[in-house]
Amino acid sequence: MKVIVVGAGIIGATIAYNLSRDGADVTVVTDQSPSATQASFGWINASFYADEVHHRLRVTSMAAYGRLMDTLPSLPIQMNGALWWEEQGDGLTALQDALLTLGYPVERLDSVDVSALEPELRGLPDVFLRFPSEGDAEPDALAAALLKASGAHVVTGVRVKRIIENNGMVCGVETQMGIMAANKVIVAAGNGAPEILASVDVALPMLVRPGALVATKPISGKVSSVLVTPNGEARQLPDGRILASAVASHQSDSSDKVIENAVEIAVRVLAWLDPLIGDERLEWDCVSLAYRPVPEDGLPVIGRVGLDGLYVAVMHSGVTLAAITGEAIAADVLGKGDAFDALLAPYRPSRFQ
Structure with a gap:
């Protein structure tokens, strides 16, 4: 055939x-x-989802990634978990309860737990959710x-x-x-x-769904988890650079145009990212724009x-x-x-x- x-x-x-x-x-x-x-x-995850059926599809795909990695163990995939603190209080508890109801692995951590897990992070809030089964790939x-x-x-x-x-x-x-x-x-x-x-x-x-990402210059510190913050998502690339979304809730962003230029985006992202990651001063390396294929x-x-x-x-x-x-x-x-x-x-x- x-x-x-x-x-x-x-x-x-x-x-x-x-x-x-x-x-x-x-x-x-x-x-x-x-x-x-x-x-x-x-980001490979099922903590973001449209409804219960969509959640099941994403979970099933994560299991399929497990089969793929068993067959091809050298693939550029890291399943080190994700830390989520996009909201605090009722919003955080609501997400935790919803995911637990769906049977999804969720851990509730405090700032001491997270500091031990990710010592490069600074200025942390009191409470986090950790999704241990999630990870990331170099697409x-x-x-x-x-x-x-x-x-x-x-x-x-x-x-x-x-x-x-x-x-x-x-x-x-x-x-x-x-x-x-x-x-x-x-x-x-x-x-x-x-x-x-x-x-x-x-x-x-x-x-029409444009999405901008900012990558920093490499740093010596190591961050293993995907970070889901109130300002945007971030993760470390294999070469030491930090990759961050230009907006919060990047996966569900409904903007149909980009109104800032690349330098303005980079400066705004570094304003929240630099205080979060380690003691090294972050510099932006590149800004990329792609149009996400959204039916x-x-x-x-x-x-x-x-x-x-x-x-x-x-x-x-x-x-x-x-x-x-x-x-x-x-x-x-x-x-x-x-x-x-x-x-x-x-x-x-x-x-x-």
Whole structure:
């Protein structure tokens, strides 16, 4: 079976890995335009969720990451937990109670506990929640590692113009370098997906959701946990830099435009980040901007749509959901997808058709 995956970000790479592992002949096609994966914060979690069903999807994906790491232990993933103090008082207790009701691992810590766990942190509040099962990944490196491990063919720098069909069945894609034949096509091209799908009258309405991140210059101190603060999320990269979101509640931010310039964003983020991290003075290194692929209702889009042999996988929180999406799409393409039907029922692309 010849399968084309359009998109080489974390979603496309994970799908390609799972398909190739199960014996499919996979070609990944990417135009190499800047992707959300390259500028993703990289938090793997289920403490953020839209509803109980969405929470279960995220938890299931975290379990899928466990299977992936068992098979490929050198992947750039660290499951060192997350510290949350976005709110205090009733807000913190409400989140703790909600997650405990869902059966999610949660620990309530005080500032003494956190100082022992993360000695580089300063100016701490009284109470924290810790999510010990969470972690982070280096998204671009993870996607590259999965593509390499897949053994899939990769075509780079080439734009897919449209889906090719015959009598209601997919038979390939037309690229700027001509037609490529395939039995199945999976569109995992993020914000580029709607234009490709429109070529066969498949609708995928998307929101405009820019997300800015600030990275500092490297520091010598070590921070292991993902930090979820009232001002934004932060974590340390393998090279010692601190990566921070430009806004609080980065995952649910509904802004459709960025009104500050890059320097203003960096200065504002350092104003809260510098007093928090160690005794070294933080300097900003770079500011990155990416447009998160968020479907119109804010929920993932995963599964078959339109033509026989056509699939789509587009979502925000792509890093968290990549592992289960790769397993589920591969199973569906290979005729083994029944086990995922109940889990993915709310996220099928048919809801937009």
